[in-house]
Amino acid sequence: MNAFERMNTALMVDEAKQIFKVSRQAFVDPDILAAERSRIFDKCWLYLGHSSEVPKPGDFVTRQVGGRNILFARDAKGALRAMLNTCPHRGAQVCREKHGNAKSFQCFYHGWVFGLDGALRSQPGEASYAPDFKERSTSNLQQVARFEGYRDFNFVCFDKNAESLDNYLGAVKEYLDVIADQAEAGMTIVGGTQEYSMRANWKLLTENSIDGYHALTTHATYFDYLKATNGGLAPVPLEGAARDLGNGHAVLEYKAPWGRPVAQWIPMWGEDGKKEIDRLYQDLVKRHGEERAKRIALFNRNLFVFPNLVVNDIMAVTVRTYYPVAPDFMNISAWALAPKEETDWARKYRLYNFLEFLGPGGFATPDDVEALEQCQRGFRNSAEAQWNDISKGMGKPVPAYDDELQMRAFWSNWNRHVFQTSI
């Protein structure tokens, strides 16, 4: 019996004593990773891509999701498709480009040709096949078991019996609405993907992405930078709340002193910027009323969708997803999301805001990478030093943005999946 089989939980929880600990085994044990693959990534809804990435019929993107190679395409009728990128004949990947536009997909190995909807159109030597061969569904590219979307965020699920995406997202939807409502004409993924990796367990990035506690220490140099910029920051203190959204999802919603292209002005953006931000804000008020406009414009959201999607609506909007390669290694993909119809000024400052803080070349993310890799190194001591502590803010009626409620929400749901039991 391996270590994982002897465990029936990875958590040590005592609400009365305000104890919430996570076994470091969860970050290092290959058997736990195997259980995560079958009990989380094979069962949960996973983010595939944004509708704006394939705007026209024939547009496609290839992407790894939950260990599978997926072909995300818009077919000739304009419908979105999520197909397994493998030839039904002998298995080769049918589409070998990362993105593009196609009239059909041809497997180069034996020349089978598939329509944008995945249906087999032709194969060399058709006369040698059964007369009804092309009518058989098994001759087509296989569609992913479940494929649903919400506000242009498209998800797949490899469990055909899973609950609907709508149910799965639950309270998350309202936050996706707040983010999508920034723009009347809809949101779009901006060109340019940040693809990187970390020598760390994937769950460390879940924690880090919704961790308000680490900002001032890990990112001291980022705040130094903001202070050095001409005119500095908005006079807004970092404050707000964390919420458990159920199903392992969580959110931080808070005010912060940095500029938001929709729509919080900072002195660095000058008078022209002020005009633009005022215009954007008034437009939000017109469409959504004062109260909701305020929430959209002046509050930041670090939104986590179980198990591995982060939509952070902060100094820019990032969509980020990540997968384990090994217990101590993950791959990360991150995109910038922006209003489709945005002025050149707003787009430029949005992207500058993004890469100053976010991403592997920014003034902050490299230090997150370092922190997570240092945690993973620390876990080499996990036989003796066995537990992580995420008890901060337990016992408060409304935990703050820099407490750890959101991590407890994630881990409780993770534990239910992996050990198929509640705490």
Added chain:
Amino acid sequence: MQNISRADIEDFLFAEADLLDEWRLPEWLELFTEDAIYYVPSTDVAPDSSPDKTLFYVADDRFRLSERVKRLMKRTAHAEFPHSRTRHLVSNVRIRNRSEAELEVGSSFITYRTKDGITDTYFGSNRYRIVVENGRLRIKEKRCLLDSDGLRTQGRVSIIL
């Protein structure tokens, strides 16, 4: 810019590499003009893309570049504390275009970075625009085009490439 040879440019780029490898970043910064830019585009966009329209890894104007240098010299730049050891290899140097005002220079690079027992390799090409200021060569633009598939497995560009 008619009298500047490839050897002059090579000497200049080799000296730049030495300053980076010796962590003499404030001196390295002096190699740049006051209106300089330093770009590292994402690897899935066209090499001549604009950071105003597409997401880059790095898009520094001179101010942000000077802040990058300040940051990297601090103990609180955790990704580079203690400093990693690096070796910037510069090769295939070519003057691609020559005008009255500036030179366009191409080079290839391999940069090794070692920290905590792990060595990462960065490779690609650099496109420079180089001018003469007060009799000295100065960099007006450095555009670093990574050939790798994103930053897997390097994970970050915490050093200057």
